[in-house]
Amino acid sequence: MPYLMLFLGLIIVAPIALLKRKLAKGIRRQQMEDTAFKAPKLDTSRTVSTLSILPLIDYHATNGELTTEAGVSYLVEADGKRILLDVGANEKGDHPSPLLTNAQTLGVNLENLDALFLSHLHRDHVGGIQEEKEKRFSFSKGPHPCQDLPVYSPQPLTGQLPDGCKAVTVTEPLEIAPGIWSMGPMGRSLFLMGYTVEHALAIHVKDKGIALIIGCGHPSIERLLERCTSLFPQPVFAVIGGLHYPIHGGRMMLGPVNLQKLVGADRMPWNGLNEKDVQNGIAAIKKTGATEVGLSPHDSCDWTLDQFRNAFGESYHEIEVGTALKLGL
Numbered sequence: 001m002p003y004l005m006l007f008l009g010l011i012i013v014a015p016i017a018l019l020k021r022k023l024a025k026g027i028r029r030q031q032m033e034d035t036a037f038k039a040p041k042l043d044t045s046r047t048v049s050t051l052s053i054l055p056l057i058d059y060h061a062t063n064g065e066l067t068t069e070a071g072v073s074y075l076v077e078a079d080g081k082r083i084l085l086d087v088g089a090n091e092k093g094d095h096p097s098p099l100l101t102n103a104q105t106l107g108v109n110l111e112n113l114d115a116l117f118l119s120h121l122h123r124d125h126v127g128g129i130q131e132e133k134e135k136r137f138s139f140s141k142g143p144h145p146c147q148d149l150p151v152y153s154p155q156p157l158t159g160q161l162p163d164g165c166k167a168v169t170v171t172e173p174l175e176i177a178p179g180i181w182s183m184g185p186m187g188r189s190l191f192l193m194g195y196t197v198e199h200a201l202a203i204h205v206k207d208k209g210i211a212l213i214i215g216c217g218h219p220s221i222e223r224l225l226e227r228c229t230s231l232f233p234q235p236v237f238a239v240i241g242g243l244h245y246p247i248h249g250g251r252m253m254l255g256p257v258n259l260q261k262l263v264g265a266d267r268m269p270w271n272g273l274n275e276k277d278v279q280n281g282i283a284a285i286k287k288t289g290a291t292e293v294g295l296s297p298h299d300s301c302d303w304t305l306d307q308f309r310n311a312f313g314e315s316y317h318e319i320e321v322g323t324a325l326k327l328g329l
Contacts, residue, residue: 019191020268026189027266033187034223039173039230046178047206048078050328053213053240055321056102057088059251059297062322065105067098070251070260070298071124072215072242075108076117078203078328081177083115085201085241086215087139089124095142097127106322111145115176116165118153119215120198124298134159152176154185154199170199173231179204183227186219191272192263200241202228209234211292211327214241216299218264221281225288238292238327239285240317245278245304251297260299278304282311292327294319 057073071089075082090097096104103110118137123129126137136159137151138144146164151157152174157167173184181202190196201213210232217224221243228236250260265273285293294317295308309316317325 016268022194023189023191023266023268026187026195029195030187030189030266037227039227042173042175042181042231044181044204044232044234046175047204048081048179048328049206050077050079051203051205051211052077052324052326052328054106054108054324055319056084056106056108057086057099058319058321060318060320062320066102066321068321069098069124071098072119072296072298073099074213074241075110076201076203076213078177078180081114081180082112083117083177083180083201084110084113085117085213086119086125087116087127087137090127090138090141093128093141095140097138097140099127100140100144102321110139111147113146113149116149116151117176117182117201118151118157119200120196120218121153121155121157122193122196122216125215131159136161138162150176152182152199154182154197181231183224183231186223186227188219188223189266190218190263191265191268200224202232204232204234205237205328207329208327209237211238211240212236214239214243217241217243222284225284236288236290239288239290240292240294240319240325240327242296242299243281245273245281245295245300247273247275247278247301248303249301251299251301264299278307282307286311291315292317292325294325 054075057071061068072086073088074085088099123132149165150168151165152168156169170182174182182199185197185199187197196218198218203211244264246260250258252259293312296319
């Protein structure tokens with residue numbers, strides 16, 4: 001019996017020890033990359049006058065005619081440039097996908113985009129589990145016409161892409177259109193998910209400053225704001241998108257287990273995300289003086305949404321499929 005108990009103990013302890021070691025290795029990598037990053041001198045003078053963000057995929061919607069899921073896709077329009085940030089999860093593998101269905105319902109043409117911006121290569125942002133495994137993306141499980149569409153990703157897209165798409169791996173801060181920037185890839189070690197690399201959009205709006213548009217915020221809002229401040233002399237006036245705060249319940253549950261909380265931090269599960277993380281994130285945004293804030297419900301729980309509503313009051317925007325946020329002049 002003692003040998004059996006020892007054997008069972010090893011079965012439980014060994015995987016946990018390996019995961020902890022992997023997590024620690026990723027944290028060291030992140031620290032080394034942060035130390036090595038030197039903000040380049042950029043010409044950030046170009047601006048846009050108009051900026052609209054239309055959620056096409058997220059967890060909440062304006063009305064029941066629109067499909068929702070725990071994924072993200074936002075149509076970003078700035079001075080005539082049309083950029084799609086992420087393509088959602090397509091959890092059921094449908095064709096047409098929820099993204100294409102919602103776009104049709106809203107009268108949005110996704111065949112004449114100027115760019116696709118993949119925040120990171122997790123399944124809820126690239127169109128599914130298989131797409132994540134193969135490091136590619138899909139608009140739907142069937143054909144969707146594209147023509148000369150650049151696809152900006154913080155990691156190489158090595159799987160087969162839809163016809164007409166051209167992969168562009170972002171390795172440093174990059175202006176993808178006048179006044180519209182990728183802040184460059186930022187990594188973070190996540191429990192179970194491993195080392196995750198993400199980038200965010202930074203858009204310089206005339207007479208206002210920088211609007212940050214974020215997919216999941218895995219690098220943490222504190223580090224994202226620090227990166228933004230190092231790149232742009234202009235102030236941050238808007239923070240829109242996902243920040244991954246599934247503190248009390250989540251959008252991806254396995255029975256009583258909150259999967260989003262389990263995988264969303266660079267800590268072991270018993271020391272994972274908590275209420276203090278949310279308050280620290282709110283404080284970091286408030287410190288910028290941002291006047292426009294919207295938190296994606298796809299990866300933050302209802303409790304967290306309430307905290308943001310209460311903290312930012314009239315400056316807070318609900319992120320709902322079908323409701324456009326107008327942040328330009």
